[in-house]
Amino acid sequence: MGVGPLHIIGNVLASDIRMATPILIAALGLLLVNEAGLLHIGVEGTMLIATLAAVAGSYYTGSVWGGLLCAIIAAGLMGLLFAFLTITLRANQTVVGVAINILGSGLSAAMNRVLFGVSTTIASIDTFKNLPIPGLSKIPVLGTAFFNQMPIVYIAFLLVPVISYFLFKTQPGLNLRAVGENPGAADTLGINVYRTRYIACVVGSMLMGVGGAFLSTGLLTFFSEEMVSGRGYIAIAAVIFGRYKPTGIMFASMIFMAGNVLANLLQVYGVGIPYYFLNMLPYILTVVALAMLGKSTMAPAAQGKPYRRG
Amino acid sequence: METKQNENIILEMRHIYKQFPGVLANADICLNVRAGEVHALLGENGAGKSTLMNQLCGLIKPTSGDIVIEGKVVHFNSARDAMAIGIGMVHQHFMLVPTMTVTENCLIGATDAGYLKLNYKQAAKRISELAEKYNLEIDPEAKVGDLAVGQRQRVEIIKALYRGAKILILDEPTSVLTPQETGELFNMIRSLTEKGFTVLFISHKLNEIKEICDRVTVLRLGRTEGTYNVAECTVNDLARLMVGRDVSFSIERKEGTEGEAMVQVRNLTLARDAHTNLLTDISFDVHAGEVFGIAGVDGNGQNELVECLTGAKHATSGTAMYEGKDLGKESTRQIMSSGVSHIPADRHKAGLILGMHLTENLILQDYYTPKFGKGALLDNRAIDTYASELIERFAIKTPSRYEYAGSLSGGNQQKVIVARELSRNPKFLIAMHPTRGLDVGAIEYIHGQIMKQRDDGAAVLLVSTELEEVMKLSDRIGVLFEGKLMGIVNPSETTVEEIGLMMGGTRLEDIRK
Numbered sequence: 001m002g003v004g005p006l007h008i009i010g011n012v013l014a015s016d017i018r019m020a021t022p023i024l025i026a027a028l029g030l031l032l033v034n035e036a037g038l039l040h041i042g043v044e045g046t047m048l049i050a051t052l053a054a055v056a057g058s059y060y061t062g063s064v065w066g067g068l069l070c071a072i073i074a075a076g077l078m079g080l081l082f083a084f085l086t087i088t089l090r091a092n093q094t095v096v097g098v099a100i101n102i103l104g105s106g107l108s109a110a111m112n113r114v115l116f117g118v119s120t121t122i123a124s125i126d127t128f129k130n131l132p133i134p135g136l137s138k139i140p141v142l143g144t145a146f147f148n149q150m151p152i153v154y155i156a157f158l159l160v161p162v163i164s165y166f167l168f169k170t171q172p173g174l175n176l177r178a179v180g181e182n183p184g185a186a187d188t189l190g191i192n193v194y195r196t197r198y199i200a201c202v203v204g205s206m207l208m209g210v211g212g213a214f215l216s217t218g219l220l221t222f223f224s225e226e227m228v229s230g231r232g233y234i235a236i237a238a239v240i241f242g243r244y245k246p247t248g249i250m251f252a253s254m255i256f257m258a259g260n261v262l263a264n265l266l267q268v269y270g271v272g273i274p275y276y277f278l279n280m281l282p283y284i285l286t287v288v289a290l291a292m293l294g295k296s297t298m299a300p301a302a303q304g305k306p307y308r309r310g
Numbered sequence: 311m312e313t314k315q316n317e318n319i320i321l322e323m324r325h326i327y328k329q330f331p332g333v334l335a336n337a338d339i340c341l342n343v344r345a346g347e348v349h350a351l352l353g354e355n356g357a358g359k360s361t362l363m364n365q366l367c368g369l370i371k372p373t374s375g376d377i378v379i380e381g382k383v384v385h386f387n388s389a390r391d392a393m394a395i396g397i398g399m400v401h402q403h404f405m406l407v408p409t410m411t412v413t414e415n416c417l418i419g420a421t422d423a424g425y426l427k428l429n430y431k432q433a434a435k436r437i438s439e440l441a442e443k444y445n446l447e448i449d450p451e452a453k454v455g456d457l458a459v460g461q462r463q464r465v466e467i468i469k470a471l472y473r474g475a476k477i478l479i480l481d482e483p484t485s486v487l488t489p490q491e492t493g494e495l496f497n498m499i500r501s502l503t504e505k506g507f508t509v510l511f512i513s514h515k516l517n518e519i520k521e522i523c524d525r526v527t528v529l530r531l532g533r534t535e536g537t538y539n540v541a542e543c544t545v546n547d548l549a550r551l552m553v554g555r556d557v558s559f560s561i562e563r564k565e566g567t568e569g570e571a572m573v574q575v576r577n578l579t580l581a582r583d584a585h586t587n588l589l590t591d592i593s594f595d596v597h598a599g600e601v602f603g604i605a606g607v608d609g610n611g612q613n614e615l616v617e618c619l620t621g622a623k624h625a626t627s628g629t630a631m632y633e634g635k636d637l638g639k640e641s642t643r644q645i646m647s648s649g650v651s652h653i654p655a656d657r658h659k660a661g662l663i664l665g666m667h668l669t670e671n672l673i674l675q676d677y678y679t680p681k682f683g684k685g686a687l688l689d690n691r692a693i694d695t696y697a698s699e700l701i702e703r704f705a706i707k708t709p710s711r712y713e714y715a716g717s718l719s720g721g722n723q724q725k726v727i728v729a730r731e732l733s734r735n736p737k738f739l740i741a742m743h744p745t746r747g748l749d750v751g752a753i754e755y756i757h758g759q760i761m762k763q764r765d766d767g768a769a770v771l772l773v774s775t776e777l778e779e780v781m782k783l784s785d786r787i788g789v790l791f792e793g794k795l796m797g798i799v800n801p802s803e804t805t806v807e808e809i810g811l812m813m814g815g816t817r818l819e820d821i822r823k
């Protein structure tokens with residue numbers, strides 16, 4: 001394969017897909033939480049906890065999959081906390097979301113120092129490796145982009161049709177959406193609103209955890225403080241811009257992260273734009289996209305409102 | 311008149327108590343229902359009818375007491391348990407998801423299709439079959455949000471039938487229906503009972519109970535007053551049993567109080583788009599000391615007319631002059647602060663803030679005036695006194711003045727709005743469906759209050775789909791059809807048939823030709 005323009009396109013696409021993966025998984029998790037009628041802005045904090053849990057898990061178990069499991073458990077616990085505060089105690093969901101972000105930031109930094117000390121040497125851990133799919137990965141251009149990626153990337157993109165099917169073609173999916181749109185009506189039809197919301201919140205948070213794990217043991221191979229750096233918020237934007245549909249969210253994540261890829265590309269080719277300015281690109285894209293969407297959102301009607309039975 | 315215990319009892323509720331924080335909503339209620347009958351529940355606003363039925367359909371649990379179905383004591387943990395033994399309920403306020411289709415709404419929470427599978431096609435087919443069998447015309451693919459109120463009602467009933475309900479509870483199903491739709495509903499109820507269904511029917515309209523029900527159980531202040539055969543009671547008997555005193559169905563009308571034209575509406579037009587109008591060329595006067603009624607089938611421009619007069623929408627052309635102002639162009643605040651009061655049609659959407667206290671809801675129109683505070687500060691003592699006074703004067707049933715508007719019974723929510731608006735002593739009162747969902751005692755009181763405003767010299771615009779109400783209160787009646795005024799008549803010189811023809815789109819000139 002030569003180093004022609006096609007080759008570059010393949011590489012660009014490959015890195016866009018890779019970069020979009022943590023956003024996509026976290027956003028899909030958030031979608032489940034939102035569809036249950038919960039407003040969750042604590043994605044960033046949940047992911048942060050998971051980045052550390054993944055590194056620590058990988059370090060102690062010696063396997064990146066062990067790290068992933070730890071991240072899922074840690075994020076699930078954060079989800080349980082969110083659920084308890086907002087569903088059972090009916091605390092304000094925005095406030096609890098902010099609290100989760102602060103908690104995630106502080107707790108991940110503190111635990112990191114407890115586990116690994118303040119040394120500057122980075123513990124070497126097992127991380128995700130590319131898993132080329134035999135045959136398919138040899139297709140020119142597209143092969144590198146789609147079929148020579150890390151396992152989590154495949155999982156993330158497979159989750160798009162799976163969650164789509166779940167939400168729109170299965171009974172529990174319909175029940176979940178009903179709870180988010182009109183919990184009172186769901187209750188009159190025998191659905192346990194509290195239980196549905198708890199499950200959606202914990203499972204959704206676990207997916208956010210997978211996104212976090214992929215950041216620290218896939219895209220990068222170490223933990224650093226605040227390493228999620230706004231991706232949790234971009235995931236929130238992706239759900240809104242993707243109009244609460246899994247495919248829409250997939251494209252939204254890829255569009256937002258194309259800014260990141262572009263920034264890297266411009267840097268490599270040495271365009272005279274300062275590095276820090278280029279790094280703003282994905283965030284600027286996000287803001288512009290949301291502004292374009294205007295007031296028309298597709299948010300579940302009961303999102304953010306606590307439910308009280310009877 | 312008391313009926314004796316009879317064979318064939320399908321459902322019994324024994325000594326039901328339900329305690330809410332601060333309110334004993336049901337106290338020792340006993341109810342027995344025979345298979346195949348239409349059994350009415352009658353009681354004042356807040357008597358505990360909805361609460362009792364919510365326990366029967368599994369939504370809430372009784373504090374104590376037993377529910378017995380076909381001789382067996384049952385316990386419900388959720389509505390699913392109640393549905394499993396054939397109890398379905400159509401709630402007082404719709405329980406639908408507007409963004410979903412009819413079929414999806416019927417499938418929410420279903421357990422028959424296996425856990426993961428959603429058998430949408432098969433469900434849509436069954437819904438069509440049910441619709442055909444019970445004369446409930448509906449498109450299973452229609453989005454519920456696009457349906458008219460009467461059709462939504464049908465979706466609710468189909469939803470219950472789809473779950474296999476054999477005992478159907480209808481909580482005030484007719485309060486939002488037009489007379490035609492009510493007629494259709496009654497036909498459907500008749501065909502259901504012929505097929506062996508049992509229906510529990512709640513309504514404040516006594517003649518409806520006379521028409522469709524076999525027996526009636528009267529509740530008063532959370533207790534059972536008794537069960538009676540409807541055929542043996544007159545409307546006046548029912549009213550007395552329910553309120554505990556005689557209710558007068560006629561009103562006193564003082565003659566000759568009419569004064570100058572307070573509001574002059576001229577050629578008022580509101581465009582929908584470039585080619586069609588929501589309102590076309592509406593002209594009428596409302597005089598001081600007069601009730602001007604607007605009759606018409608719901609959705610013929612009543613909402614838009616009121617919106618144009620209250621500043622919610624600005625008229626495209628034409629004027630509505632009131633004290634030198636054009637109501638069609640002013641802001642709502644300017645209109646409301648110049649002696650106009652408004653009782654809106656939809657109490658949840660436009661009348662109340664459900665998540666706020668009663669006290670706060672009662673001063674929504676005037677909280678910024680010196681009466682309730684200095685500058686930016688509210689005078690809580692003045693507000694509390696004022697609220698307590700209104701709660702007492704209008705007999706609003708609530709455990710305290712700090713109760714959330716959302717947890718009052720439907721009729722008491724309406725009373726809060728009426729109390730707020732009438733106590734401002736308006737010069738121009740716009741009342742839309744002012745007695746929707748109220749019991750006869752409360753209607754008597756509110757009609758009296760509206761007439762008092764009139765006698766004191768206020769101009770009153772009364773919009774109602776209840777022809778009887780419009781005929782009874784109005785000095786003159788205008789009939790709306792598709793946004794046009796078909797004619798203005800005097801109730802003493804017209805007939806129900808004539809108004810009916812105008813409601814159907816014939817102009818007065820053409821009728822009287």
Ligand SMILES: Nc1ncnc2c1ncn2[C@@H]1O[C@H](COP(=O)(O)OP(=O)(O)OP(=O)(O)O)[C@@H](O)[C@H]1O
Binds near residue numbers: 359
């Ligand atoms: N969830 C609740 N929490 C507290 N109080 C409640 C609740 N639901 C009802 N109540 C109170 O219980 C009493 C009975 O209410 P209910 O809704 O059963 O009346 P109703 O007979 O259906 O009246 P209406 O004809 O006005 O609908 C009322 O005083 C009401 O304020």
Ligand SMILES: [Mg+2]
Binds near residue numbers: 719720
């Ligand atoms: Mg009620």
